[in-house]
Amino acid sequence: MNLQEYLRILRRNWIWIVAFSLLGLLLSGVATIVVKPNYTATTRLFVAIQNSGSVQELQQGNTFSQARVQSYVKIATTPAVLQPAINRLGIETTAENLAESVKASTDLDTVLINISVTDHSSVQAAAIAQAVADSLISSVDELEKPKSGGVSPVTLSVVAPAKAPAEPSSPNAKLNLLLGSLTGLALGTVLALLRTSLDIRIRSEADIRRITESPVLGGIAADPTAAETPLLTEAAQRSPRAESFRQLRTNMQFATVSRQVKTILVTSSLPGEGKSSTATNLAIAMARSGQAVCLVDADLRRPMISEYLGLERNAGLTTALLGAADVNDLLQPWGGDNLFVLTSGQIPPNPSELLGSRSMRALIERLETTFDVVIIDTPPLLPVTDAAVLSQHVGGVVVVVGTQQVTNKDLEKSLNSLELVSANLLGIVMNRTPTRGPDAYGYGSYGYESFENEPSTPSFSLKERAETMEFPSPHNDDDEFQRLLHAQESKSTASRFPQRLARRRED
Template sequence: MLILALALTGLLGGGVFAVLTKPTYTADTQLFVAIQNSGTVQELQQGNTFSQARVQSYVKIVDSPAVLQPVIDSLGLALSAEELAGRVTATTELNTVLINITVADPSAVQASAIAEATAKSLIKTVESLEEPKNNGPSPISLSIIKPAVAPSEPSAPNTRQNLIVGLVFGLALGIAGAVARSVLDTRIRSESELRLVTDAPLLGAIHFDQETSKKPLLTQTSLQSPRAESFRQLRTNLQFANVSGHAKTVLVTSSLPGEGKSTTATNLAIAMAQAGQSVCLIDADLRRPMVGEYLGLDMTAGLTTLLVGAADVNDVLQAWGEDNLYVLTSGMIPPNPSELLGSDEMKILVSKLEDVFDAVVIDAPPLLPVTDAAVLSQHVGGVVVVVDAQRSRNHDLEKSLNALSMVGSNILGIVMNRLPQKGPDAYAYSAYGAYTSDTTKSSPDIKNRRTGRKSEQEVSEDGIHGLGRPATTLPARSAHRFPSGPWDPTNEEQ
């Protein structure tokens, strides 16, 4: 695209230059230099050599004031000798006695008149310079053999030549720019570029969708869309990456803000819950929490409320959707996020949640701006790093992975986000994209289930987030309920 754009720009520039350039007409005349004396063949050869040597000097004096000032006076030109010299060009070919005089001027008639007058002035000047001291005839004779004629067409601008030059220049500039962009651009836009930084497994590739900013949740898109399939594939690959089963808690983070870690963590939890697992999603980004906002949940009480011992875990966990998905929002933003996330209370909380749920997904802050994610990664079974194919750069990802390695984190793999669905950087999955079906319009019940919302009748019966049970309590199953009473993170019996 860059090469094509610059090539077309160069072509357009050449055309604009040709249109804006004033026409210039060129007239030329030719003079022959001869020796006046005749004699033997040897004398003629010597005279010819002498003429050729003198011709070079005559060419040099064509643009001198001695030649051009008489031209200005005879034609009444409003030019100085120096200005007229810029329009007059004199040349000669090697081993000849011919002098070519070329004049360029906006007027065709004036160009021919100046060329003719310059030739005549040169003849007079040479005769004067070569005149013997005894007032005899000049040994050198100049004569006009090609009179100047007013040209019928301008010699400049050459539209075709300008277009070709503009196209070639733009094409060369585009190629240079493309090469420079390829060399200087360190963004990770494909799996091959990811392999230049790390050998960590590529767990998933999330396709870019224009509607993602408006509809970030997996339940807000078609079940068979490429984006939905990407998260199901991520869920499956994560199971294989965690084949030993030690990483029940997965921490999702990124190198920098805005790479899509929160939406990835949220949709991963939804995909796991849709597969029949009981999942707890924790918003541990205590600086810019987004999970509660995406899911439309109360964020006034949550993780920070538990860590300071101000609430019971059953009071802050919120059920979401028709599946076994429970969300622990961030709660109030504390002044010391790193200390809270690295505390023993956080470690014990994660351990207790692992005993209750099949999987725990934690949305953590980015790695490079703050140390929260690196500190929290020591309390979880594995870490998944989200890489934005439009923004992430090699050195940023390398620093992030080094930060995790320094604290001994278990890096499960990489998730590439915002990959294009078409083009050279598109990921492999798109084979079943044509088989999508808009089932969200089939019935209100299915639509409400996919968006995580209830019908008006269900809301009136069970409350805003009831879904058949109180919004802030766990399901009435012994395997999924904490002991009653205030939450004490230091109480191992609880």
């Protein structure tokens, strides 16, 4: 992954990163409060050598002192020094335990000894430091006395007495909070990378690029009101979702112009990705641009277009395929543009056989001679084979991908199924893409022309083209289904479609 991918991952998981950083800050703050504070008191001693004061003796004494200081530092934490201090203060501890709280050190090339004592009480820390310093002075004096008697040539003097510190030496609140925040930040970043590596759902165009080289024709912006108002006509004219379909319509025209594709099959990998609403709104958008559009509901498993558009479903595609009525009498006009809809009709027991029949191929060829664009909504690719079978009879296929719904493997299987039947994949349409954030594929709500400004002049005469249409006799794929269809469909229901289409032609 490049730097841009890493930045996208961080932006996508910023909530987790911030949450872990705050958690680390909180835990370090709690630990700082809970832990009992320690105070450190320090006293400083000066080591001197007794001499006559000549320059040569001073140099020799200074060298001697620096050499002896290291030994005095080691002696400061021995029981010989610590036990007298304990006895003097009357504290309940041992020399070994006290040695863990006492630290003796010296600065380089000096004759100064620093004795530091850490304790939970600032006053006691200062008292112990002073008592250890006094005990060290006495111990060195005894150790350095000549065996023949006399005064010790080495003297230790307190130059900086120990004082009770006002501030604790530990815990360091600022340092702890900083380390806690950095630790939480690191853990949050690691978790973000781990979640991304384990998340196999399609989230952005970059995820699709890793699977296929097919073009991404567009992204339909997510709209929380789309479930209640799925149609393009019900959305705000300048909303990101409306602009997404206008952009998709434009890209579709470029994708089909060089291949002379008139029939477009719309499908998806799994149910619930929004293929039916995408096909319906794409048909509406194309019809509003002045094209003659026929929308066919070939999802004979779970037809939805009739529900979206409020049309009759009992007589439609299956009615025409079985020869129960002519397709001209089954086309239902919708809206004020040149959009005609062929609903699914009665749900058959053999959808795959009907969609792959010669009657279906002949129906598609007949619609192509009448309409500028034919859009066919089909079932998902993975659960059933309907879309793969029908893709052999159409000019191109568009696969709708529901972001954050379908996985990489599902999309790869879908595309492989289309490749096996040599389908012409026009491209991918991403549905429910976020309008903001790292995975955004939407369009901002800045000024766009409204739908009223789009051309709406009819580009054809349906009556003239219908007179030239030739439709061969349907192939009887299932005698049992045909018998059931004739038994369920009433003449009054089927007779309403030619009358409605005739009134539309007169207008």
